[in-house]
Amino acid sequence: MRTEILLEPGSLAEAVDARTRQALADGNLVPIETEQEQITDAGVRFLVRVVASLKGKESDRRLRAGGGSRSADPFLPPEPELTVAEVSIRHLAVLNKFSVLDRHLLIITRAFEHQETLLTPEDLRALFACMAEYPSLGFYNGGTIAGASQSHKHLQLVPLPFDPDGPLIPIEPLLDRGRCGSVGCCPGLPFAHAFARFDRPVAVAPMQAAEQATDLYPELLAAVGIEGVEVDGAVHQSAPYNLLVADDWMLVVPRVEELFRGVSVNALAFAGSLFVKDREQLDAIQAAGPLHVLRAVTGPARGDI
Numbered sequence: 001m002r003t004e005i006l007l008e009p010g011s012l013a014e015a016v017d018a019r020t021r022q023a024l025a026d027g028n029l030v031p032i033e034t035e036q037e038q039i040t041d042a043g044v045r046f047l048v049r050v051v052a053s054l055k056g057k058e059s060d061r062r063l064r065a066g067g068g069s070r071s072a073d074p075f076l077p078p079e080p081e082l083t084v085a086e087v088s089i090r091h092l093a094v095l096n097k098f099s100v101l102d103r104h105l106l107i108i109t110r111a112f113e114h115q116e117t118l119l120t121p122e123d124l125r126a127l128f129a130c131m132a133e134y135p136s137l138g139f140y141n142g143g144t145i146a147g148a149s150q151s152h153k154h155l156q157l158v159p160l161p162f163d164p165d166g167p168l169i170p171i172e173p174l175l176d177r178g179r180c181g182s183v184g185c186c187p188g189l190p191f192a193h194a195f196a197r198f199d200r201p202v203a204v205a206p207m208q209a210a211e212q213a214t215d216l217y218p219e220l221l222a223a224v225g226i227e228g229v230e231v232d233g234a235v236h237q238s239a240p241y242n243l244l245v246a247d248d249w250m251l252v253v254p255r256v257e258e259l260f261r262g263v264s265v266n267a268l269a270f271a272g273s274l275f276v277k278d279r280e281q282l283d284a285i286q287a288a289g290p291l292h293v294l295r296a297v298t299g300p301a302r303g304d305i
Contacts, residue, residue, distance in 0.1 A: 035052065037050060075094070087107060104156070107130060113152070115143065115152065116142060118236065141156075162271070172246075192224060193224065199212060223252070226238050243267065262284075265297045
């Protein structure tokens with residue numbers, strides 16, 4: 001199990017920073033400028049980033065979709081100027097070309113696998129090997145309705161904290177402190193979800209946590225009504241969902257809508273971080289309240305499991 005991991009412990013942060021500096025200097029990394037706002041809801045200080053420019057990202061997507069000079073699959077192969085490290089025999093770590101957050105990594109499969117196939121034990125071990133390198137949040141957008149913008153399987157990793165003046169993850173005050181090793185619901189979360197804690201944190205025992213996560217993952221999916229279905233010889237998800245993985249917990253959120261009044265909602269929203277294109281969308285989030293937004297795209301909480 002462990003021999004498949006190629007990432008040298010203690011090397012990722014330096015590799016990310018070095019690759020970022022070079023990619024910025026060469027113009028291969030295109031950060032998206034934002035202005036940060038805060039909206040407090042039920043004691044959670046949500047961070048809302050108002051995006052200043054999306055034109056470069058949207059035109060790049062149009063070029064790929066139209067069969068231009070760039071590949072329709074940006075990860076096959078990934079741009080070498082953005083490739084950070086070999087994580088495992090099946091996974092690479094690459095920088096998110098159009099990043100809002102610094103050190104935003106994508107953990108991609110070397111060969112094409114569809115984003116809607118279920119995660120494998122190897123996927124989780126690769127993610128946890130990276131998470132053990134520095135405080136971070138791992139997440140997965142399972143399908144277009146869940147916020148996935150590419151069909152090639154990719155998990156994602158962003159550094160913590162989101163805000164140096166707040167908790168590591170804004171949503172954490174609403175999470176249940178118990179339930180190590182068992183699946184349940186958090187009474188403080190007003191949207192459909194399933195939640196579990198690890199016996200040992202990722203930072204302390206990443207492969208042990210990955211093994212436990214492998215067992216918990218199908219239980220979490222089943223708790224929100226998602227199962228595996230065979231499609232063209234591969235096991236796909238039966239419905240869209242978001243997965244969030246922190247140092248000592250996992251959260252699965254089923255999705256029924258991609259957008260709330262034009263605002264795209266991905267996994268980071270359920271951690272307390274939203275992105276909007278303009279002030280009009282910010283006003284819509286402010287008027288509705290972030291927790292209402294999350295409930296609208298997932299459905300109501302279902303009570304204890």
